[in-house]
Amino acid sequence: MSPVIEIHDLSKSFGTVRALDHLDLTVERGEVHGFLGPNGAGKTTTLRVLLGLLRADGGTARVLDADPWRDVATLHRRLAYVPGDVALWPNLTGGEVIDLLGRLHGGTDLTRRADLLERFDLDPTKKGRAYSKGNRQKVALVAALASDAELLLLDEPTSGLDPLMEEVFRQVVAERLAQGVTVLLSSHILSEAEALSHRVSIIRHGRVVESGTLDELRHLTRTAVTVDVRAVPTGLTGLPGVHDVRVEPHGTGSRVTCEVDSDALTTLVDALAGAGVHGLTSAPPTLEELFLRHYSDDLAGVR
Amino acid sequence: MATTTLTRRVAAAPPLAPLAGTARLVRLALRRDRVLVPIWLAVFVVSAAGSAGATVGLYPTEASRVAVATTINGNPSFAALYGPILDPTSMGQVSLFKLSALGAALVGLLAVFLVARHTRAEEETGRTELLGAGVVGRWAPLSAALLVVVGTLVALALITAAGLAAAGLDVVGSLSFGLSWLVTGLAFTGIAAVAAQVASTSRGTKGLAAGVLGLAYLVRAVADGSPNGDLVGLRWLSPVGWSQELHAFANPRWTVVGLAVVFAATTVALAYALVARRDLGAGLLPDRPGAATAPRSLAGPVGLVVRLNRGSLLGWALGAALLSMVMGGLVANISGFVDENSRPFFEALGGTQGIEDAFMAAEWSFIGVFFAAFAIATLLRLRGEESAGRAEGLLATPLTRRRWASAHLLAALGGAVVLLTVAGVFGAFSTVRATGDPGWWGTVLGAAVVQLPAIAVVVGLTLVAVAFLPRLAVGVSWGSFTLFLLLGEIGPLLRLPTWLLEVSPFAHTPRVPGETVSVAQLGGLTVVALVLLVVGLAGYRRRDLAT
Ligand SMILES: Nc1ncnc2c1ncn2[C@@H]1O[C@H](COP(=O)(O)OP(=O)(O)OP(=O)(O)O)[C@@H](O)[C@H]1O
Ligand SMILES: [Mg+2]
Numbered sequence: 079m080s081p082v083i084e085i086h087d088l089s090k091s092f093g094t095v096r097a098l099d100h101l102d103l104t105v106e107r108g109e110v111h112g113f114l115g116p117n118g119a120g121k122t123t124t125l126r127v128l129l130g131l132l133r134a135d136g137g138t139a140r141v142l143d144a145d146p147w148r149d150v151a152t153l154h155r156r157l158a159y160v161p162g163d164v165a166l167w168p169n170l171t172g173g174e175v176i177d178l179l180g181r182l183h184g185g186t187d188l189t190r191r192a193d194l195l196e197r198f199d200l201d202p203t204k205k206g207r208a209y210s211k212g213n214r215q216k217v218a219l220v221a222a223l224a225s226d227a228e229l230l231l232l233d234e235p236t237s238g239l240d241p242l243m244e245e246v247f248r249q250v251v252a253e254r255l256a257q258g259v260t261v262l263l264s265s266h267i268l269s270e271a272e273a274l275s276h277r278v279s280i281i282r283h284g285r286v287v288e289s290g291t292l293d294e295l296r297h298l299t300r301t302a303v304t305v306d307v308r309a310v311p312t313g314l315t316g317l318p319g320v321h322d323v324r325v326e327p328h329g330t331g332s333r334v335t336c337e338v339d340s341d342a343l344t345t346l347v348d349a350l351a352g353a354g355v356h357g358l359t360s361a362p363p364t365l366e367e368l369f370l371r372h373y374s375d376d377l378a379g380v381r
Numbered sequence: 382m383a384t385t386t387l388t389r390r391v392a393a394a395p396p397l398a399p400l401a402g403t404a405r406l407v408r409l410a411l412r413r414d415r416v417l418v419p420i421w422l423a424v425f426v427v428s429a430a431g432s433a434g435a436t437v438g439l440y441p442t443e444a445s446r447v448a449v450a451t452t453i454n455g456n457p458s459f460a461a462l463y464g465p466i467l468d469p470t471s472m473g474q475v476s477l478f479k480l481s482a483l484g485a486a487l488v489g490l491l492a493v494f495l496v497a498r499h500t501r502a503e504e505e506t507g508r509t510e511l512l513g514a515g516v517v518g519r520w521a522p523l524s525a526a527l528l529v530v531v532g533t534l535v536a537l538a539l540i541t542a543a544g545l546a547a548a549g550l551d552v553v554g555s556l557s558f559g560l561s562w563l564v565t566g567l568a569f570t571g572i573a574a575v576a577a578q579v580a581s582t583s584r585g586t587k588g589l590a591a592g593v594l595g596l597a598y599l600v601r602a603v604a605d606g607s608p609n610g611d612l613v614g615l616r617w618l619s620p621v622g623w624s625q626e627l628h629a630f631a632n633p634r635w636t637v638v639g640l641a642v643v644f645a646a647t648t649v650a651l652a653y654a655l656v657a658r659r660d661l662g663a664g665l666l667p668d669r670p671g672a673a674t675a676p677r678s679l680a681g682p683v684g685l686v687v688r689l690n691r692g693s694l695l696g697w698a699l700g701a702a703l704l705s706m707v708m709g710g711l712v713a714n715i716s717g718f719v720d721e722n723s724r725p726f727f728e729a730l731g732g733t734q735g736i737e738d739a740f741m742a743a744e745w746s747f748i749g750v751f752f753a754a755f756a757i758a759t760l761l762r763l764r765g766e767e768s769a770g771r772a773e774g775l776l777a778t779p780l781t782r783r784r785w786a787s788a789h790l791l792a793a794l795g796g797a798v799v800l801l802t803v804a805g806v807f808g809a810f811s812t813v814r815a816t817g818d819p820g821w822w823g824t825v826l827g828a829a830v831v832q833l834p835a836i837a838v839v840v841g842l843t844l845v846a847v848a849f850l851p852r853l854a855v856g857v858s859w860g861s862f863t864l865f866l867l868l869g870e871i872g873p874l875l876r877l878p879t880w881l882l883e884v885s886p887f888a889h890t891p892r893v894p895g896e897t898v899s900v901a902q903l904g905g906l907t908v909v910a911l912v913l914l915v916v917g918l919a920g921y922r923r924r925d926l927a928t
Pocket of ligand 1: 097118119121124162927
């Protein structure tokens with residue numbers, strides 16, 4: 079079966095700003111794909127191209143085997159979208175907006191609608207201007223999650239939700255997932271992606287810089303190791319895959335701290351043989367670090 | 382670093398004066414207005430000074446002015462639509478009669494737009510909230526808006542006066558004319574300030590205040606259109622009438638400025654009192670809960686567009702009914718209007734029938750332009766929904782852009798048809814009742830129908846602007862509309878070449894009754910409209926959605 083979303087070499091510029099720069103992305107059926115990246119990386123732009131709201135300058139994008147620019151009416155019957163910044167009509171109620179969007183999709187599942195309203199604790203009788211940011215977001219979430227869409231495109235869906243509602247959101251997405259839905263979830267919060275996603279792509283400056291399952295990505299991360307030794311072995315600094323080696327006196331011996339690539343752990347352990355190890359701690363690799371590394375590179379790039 | 386600013390902020394926070402931050406907001410508003418307002422001021426000043434300069438050349442002698450003024454004053458349609466010339470010998474009165482009441486009303490409209498732009502619209506987009514969190518007092522946004530608008534109006538009055546003097550009119554008279562515009566502008570600044578507190582959207586603010594403006598214009602039209610000036614006292618009820626009562630260029634009554642200042646001060650005080658009584662972002666009336674589910678009618682683009690526009694259409698329809706009823710009633714009085722001196726002139730024009738026809742034709746060409754404004758405002762919602770970010774969610778559903786744009790076109794053109802029908806039926810009814818001649822039914826309805834093609838062209842232009850210049854669409858649409866209006870009103874006076882006058886679609890609308898209807902001309906307008914609509918739809922489908 080072909081992937082639900084398949085993007086090759088996609089480019090999009092706004093004047094001189096390159097929002098997407100030869101982006102590649104594949105989302106398989108039935109997965110939650112986390113789409114992570116810092117502000118201005120191009121997440122929203124990608125989603126808008128996938129919705130036919132923006133026209134790409136180059137490259138190809140296929141969604142559910144359709145052309146997102148041409149096949150709007152048929153394609154959009156099969157997907158639902160939650161924009162990053164939900165705007166409502168000041169004098170339409172939330173319930174009216176949910177129904178309107180549902181009817182444009184071709185019908186609302188009333189049971190599911192009622193269930194979602196209750197779980198998200200959303201009052202559907204309020205006028206659009208009276209909702210807070212989080213509640214506006216809930217209106218769009220209920221509309222999207224109540225639809226029969228096969229594919230959900232969610233742009234930072236939890237950015238305005240409180241932790242309780244975030245939990246509800248996770249549960250609902252898990253249920254929809256069990257029903258076979260595919261989700262592309264953009265976010266800058268790693269923990270959200272970690273909690274929900276099967277696979278993650280990290281986007282930076284309009285390019286995907288890492289993509290894979292969480293385990294694969296974890297593999298790319300480094301383990302922080304602290305070893306207390308009696309005598310410091312020679313040649314530690316030159317070891318392949320071992321970084322940032324620092325040595326300081328500790329008690330009668332020394333303390334060595336370093337960062338080790340996941341596949342270089344054996345090299346380090348071998349090198350430490352005979353050094354008189356009397357204490358060793360290793361911090362588990364977290365995506366957070368990988369992530370921050372990309373973000374801070376990003377900052378460095380800006381400066 | 383963060384900690385130090387935080388502590389400082391906390392220490393300074395508690396006694397925030399209600400006016401704190403006003404100066405900063407004024408600077409911000411001036412920055413936002415730096416392109417738009419100078420353009421508007423230039424349009425006003427150039428129109429006034431251009432009219433004056435042209436008239437100085439055309440009617441240099443007092444005798445020539447008296448002759449033309451007598452003709453104009455003898456024509457009831459001119460009196461009702463523009464107001465009479467109070468002093469036929471005065472160069473200023475003769476040259477600016479079309480821009481006195483009408484010009485004052487347009488200045489009032491400018492004030493309404495500016496007040497709404499700097500109060501409600503700011504609140505709606507959340508900018509005020511952002512500022513409110515900083516060091517901005519409760520009254521600062523309204524105060525800043527008022528300072529900016531009043532400053533703009535005073536500048537407009539003074540520059541206009543200077544322009545008129547430069548064009549060859551006397552200095553004191555020129556100043557009095559500038560002030561006559563200021564009078565109406567100030568009054569509607571106050572009215573709009575109150576409207577901005579009562580309504581909860583900027584659209585609602587503009588609608589409410591512009592509705593009052595329309596009513597004020599109608600009141601003075603009734604006053605000036607009454608036979609033998611029976612009801613001329615009604616002018617005092619209308620802030621547009623005040624500008625006439627200032628008697629610019631004809632022994633000015635400066636005290637009228639005082640009246641306007643008192644009125645503006647009172648309404649502004651009311652607005653401040655209301656600010657204190659409502660929450661940021663909310664209207665005066667608390668938001669009542671609405672329906673938990675959508676009515677059956679809210680099922681697609683047309684249902685949504687109807688829902689979004691029905692309030693404004695209803696307001697316009699009421700105005701249209703009222704306007705055409707009043708105008709229809711005036712027709713019957715026209716013979717009484719024509720005094721003995723000008724009677725021979727009008728007999729030459731075709732007698733009573735000729736005068737009545739001319740009145741009706743002038744009224745309807747006005748109505749046509751007026752309803753075109755409705756159609757533009759309605760179609761611009763297509764752009765408004767996009768820039769507000771609401772189109773994004775809708776167009777992510779199976780709704781195609783073509784259907785979405787078509788729904789807005791339907792509202793604009795269908796709404797115009799509704800308004801023309803309402804005005805036609807009510808106008809015909811009251812004319813027939815007043816004259817006892819059922820022949821008016823066909824005449825009036827015919828005059829209504831021929832307005833549609835030009836309106837369709839203006840709608841087509843607006844769609845093209847939305848499709849190809851989304852970020853400039855509002856300015857381009859209203860700018861070209863103003864240009865057409867001015868070409869028709871003062872283009873002939875400025876002796877502009879015919880080809881330029883005919884750029885305006887309204888120049889091609891036959892003036893009925895009276896003129897023969899050229900099917901070719903109406904057909905031509907219709908074809909142009911269709912081409913613009915097709916091009917616009919295609920363009921809107923092909924471009925990026927832009928916020
Ligand atoms: N309509 C537009 N006009 C001009 N530039 C744009 C437009 N839309 C996006 N950009 C630019 O394109 C780049 C990518 O923006 P995009 O909104 O896709 O980022 P994002 O990853 O969604 O960021 P965030 O996390 O802040 O939502 C940014 O530099 C942005 O300024
Ligand atoms: Mg974004």
